[in-house]
Amino acid sequence: MGALAFVVLASCGGGDADPPPSQVVPQTISFTPPADATFGDPPLPLQATASSGLPVSFDSVTPLVCTVNGSTLTLTGAGTCTVTAEQAGDATFAAAAPVSNTLAVDPAAQSITFVSPGNQVLGTEPAPLNAIASSGLEVSFASTTPDVCTASGTTLTLLSAGTCTLQALQGGNANYSAAVPVVHSFEVEAALLAQSIDFPSPGNQTLGTAPQPLAATATSNLPVSFATMTSGVCTVSGTTLTLVAAGEYLPPQGGNATTLPLTR
Numbered sequence: 001m002g003a004l005a006f007v008v009l010a011s012c013g014g015g016d017a018d019p020p021p022s023q024v025v026p027q028t029i030s031f032t033p034p035a036d037a038t039f040g041d042p043p044l045p046l047q048a049t050a051s052s053g054l055p056v057s058f059d060s061v062t063p064l065v066c067t068v069n070g071s072t073l074t075l076t077g078a079g080t081c082t083v084t085a086e087q088a089g090d091a092t093f094a095a096a097a098p099v100s101n102t103l104a105v106d107p108a109a110q111s112i113t114f115v116s117p118g119n120q121v122l123g124t125e126p127a128p129l130n131a132i133a134s135s136g137l138e139v140s141f142a143s144t145t146p147d148v149c150t151a152s153g154t155t156l157t158l159l160s161a162g163t164c165t166l167q168a169l170q171g172g173n174a175n176y177s178a179a180v181p182v183v184h185s186f187e188v189e190a191a192l193l194a195q196s197i198d199f200p201s202p203g204n205q206t207l208g209t210a211p212q213p214l215a216a217t218a219t220s221n222l223p224v225s226f227a228t229m230t231s232g233v234c235t236v237s238g239t240t241l242t243l244v245a246a247g248e249y250l251p252p253q254g255g256n257a258t259t260l261p262l263t264r
Helices: 002-011
Strands: 028-033 046-049 057-060 068-070 072-075 079-086 099-106 112-115 130-133 140-143 147-152 155-158 162-169 182-189 234-237 240-243
Touching: 028 099, 057 068, 068 079, 072 079, 079 234, 112 162, 147 162, 147 234, 182 240
Parallel strands: none
Antiparallel strands: 028 046, 057 079, 068 072, 079 099, 112 130, 140 147, 140 162, 147 155, 162 182, 234 240
16 A cells, blocks of 8 residues: 555655756846056056956956056056946856946156257257157257247257246147246347458549538448548548548458457
8 A cells, every 4th residue: 555655656646756947046247346457557456356256357448548457557648547347147047237446547648858958059059959758759849049049840949148048848639748948048048140241442532522421331231430540631421531631541341249259
């Protein structure tokens, strides 16, 4: 009787039950936000874990600002970097909801190295201006003393004697902040340039006649003055020659800060 009862129960589903169908287990991701950074900083490690214990992968949503390789974040520009942590799940665990974090990437600072041209001599050709920015961006130059010197590109032009003051400038871009300008001042010394005078001779004169006005030009374009070295023979007032007696007249030209006096 007992054996028969066992057979009847087994045919009705009694005894050992079939295993229940498998169920997918949910999981979540814990993603530590990366700290804000500055463009040019070294790569940053990313840290995230899944409640399942499965490995978490990362992806950058903003590749112009940051990229991801494995769990390493590399900064490619200034701006807002957005990174997503993902876990796709497996036969036991369902895919986790992605978790995104953002960090601010600030523009990098830069500095300028500007070599002073040194003191200059008016009338000479100065060397090209030389400056570099730590960012590698192009440096521009500006003169704050345009009466003494000007700058165009890397060309320095000397205009007059005095103190020349130049600024080296780099205004920055999306990835670099503007550099602090670097200023150099130097002296531009006057150079005494040779000159000559073209003085047509008034020719021989006859005492008692009215001579023509004196006329002369200097190659420096400075005004020419007249003076007599034979006051007993003739006198000069402005460009007017007055004859006193027979003799010879020679006009000097005294020069200025940049021009030598005429020697005869």
